[in-house]
Amino acid sequence: MPEHYGAAGSIRRHVLVVEDDPAMASLVKDTLEREGFRVSVERSGEGAIAAVEREWFDVAIVDKELPVLNGLDLVSFLTHRVPEMPVILITAFGGALVAEAALSRGATRYLDKPVRLAELVGTVRGVLGHDAGPAAPRRQSPTPASAPRPGAPGPPVRSPWAVILAGGRGTRLLPLTRRLFGEPRPKQYATLVGSRSMLQRTFDRVALAVPPERTVVVSVRDQAKYLASELPRPSTAHVLLQPADRGTAAGVLLPAHWIRRRDPDATVAVFPSDHFVLGERLFMNRVAEAAAFVEQHPERLLLLGAAPTDAETEYGWIETGETLGWTPSGAVRAVRRFVEKPTAEEAAACFARGDLWNTLVFVAKAQTLVDVGRQFLWRVHVALEKVAPLFDADDNLPVLRRAFGAMPSASFSTAILQDCAPALAVMRLAGVAWSDWGSPRRVILSLRQAGLAPDWFRRVGLDA
Structure with a gap:
């Protein structure tokens, strides 16, 4: 894989940011570059697929709400196409089910917007093995239901x-x-x-x-x-x-x-x-x-x-x-x-x-x-x-x-x-x-x- 060097010969890790909001994409790019990362931005899932076919990335940050190909589907593609590349999914409209879906599709971390920039940087460093990063929330398995067994009367229920x-x-x-x-x-x-x-x-x-x-x-x-x-x-x-x-x-x-x-x-x-x-x-x-x-x-x-x-x-x-x-x-x-x-x-x-x-x-x-x-x-x-x-x-x-x-x-x-x-x-x-x-x-x-x-x-x- 290609290596890019920063100050004092340090290796600059390459981050792919997939975000269709120009302001958010620019903010994330500027923050990560100040922290020493090399950053490429794509505005769509289709653009991200083309990018990973062209060049190597050390980690991908994917917004869930993308036009046409959504973020969850992109996570599935990336984790199968480049299984060694960590993928971080972020979204403003998430929850426990989305977190579970992201993990089941192969995402390494999951973050809810608004994301503090320091938290995002820490997560990127964590998945690259630098520092401990915040783990994606895992949904606990639901407690088995205690519905009545056959023959036991249940409570009266109004018509649905x-x-x-x-x-x-x-x-x-x-x-x-x-x-x-x-x-x-x-x-x-x-x-x-x-x-x-x-x-x-x-x-x-x-x-x-x-x-x-x-x-x-x-x-x-x-x-x-x-x-x-x-x-x-x-x-x-x-x-x-x-x-x-x-x-x-x-x-x-x-x-x-x-x-x-x-x-x-x-x-x-x-x-x-x-x-x-x-x-x-x-x-x-x-x-x-x-x-x-x-x-x-x-x-x-x-x-x-x-x-x-x-x-x-x-x-x-x-x-x-x-x-x-x-x-x-x-x-x-x-x-x-x-x-x-x-x-x-x-x-x-x-x-x-x-x-x-x-x-x-x-x-x-x-x-x-x-x-x-x-x-x-x-x-x-x-x-x-x-x-x-x-x-x-x-x-x-x-x-x-x-x-x-x-x-x-x-x-x-x-x-x-x-x-x-x-x-x-x-x-x-x-x-x-x-x-x-x-x-x-x-x-x-x-x-x-x-x-x-x-x-x-x-x-x-x-x-x-």
């Missing part, structure tokens, strides 16, 4: 709020819906079995346990023509129409902000609207059990995992860990990791190990959802803090359009769930048959497994 996600385009199912309906109808508004659309079936299912006045349907304005005929009239359900689709993160976090303003201690159950469920009352009983568990353990975000019937490659999988507690239907377990878009071999390993399909149905406190959004997607969080109150009046549409136009798009699964495992738990959907209708293959397969043959089977050449 329900959030129904109905804003996706359903791209993979569009060829089927276009053929059946003569237009590229989003799948949640398509009737594929019986006489009810997927959204209506979701609304009916949710209503078995959650009253309409505590139900929030989240969609986008360009789908309003479909949505108008979907919900019962009159309905006391709340509808939040986003001016633009900014991914599932905004779809989940917007109603969390909106609900928290009305009910600060609310428990929220989140439901995608493209699921096929047999045993709907049992399904909602499991959701009620999850809500009761979260009431007792409000720090948890509790996922409902489906028991797999095969080594499916179209679904995400959840590898479970130790038992954290119990609901009347079974154990609540820790989440070890997610396996997204598995190969056939990976899916077979998940199936053999007893992993669960990730339904993306989950229950959490509204405050917990807001907090994980603040820690992992602060730009989305800040925007939603400002605009959530504006959804109560139509004349705020121009302001909402500007806010959503500037908001980054993000997936709730990849931007939040994959990095907050210490707060996650999962319970098995016992006694319920579940399928995500994300593709024509899954629709046809699950209908055949259920012994159902809707009329459109013949129209597309699929005689039962």
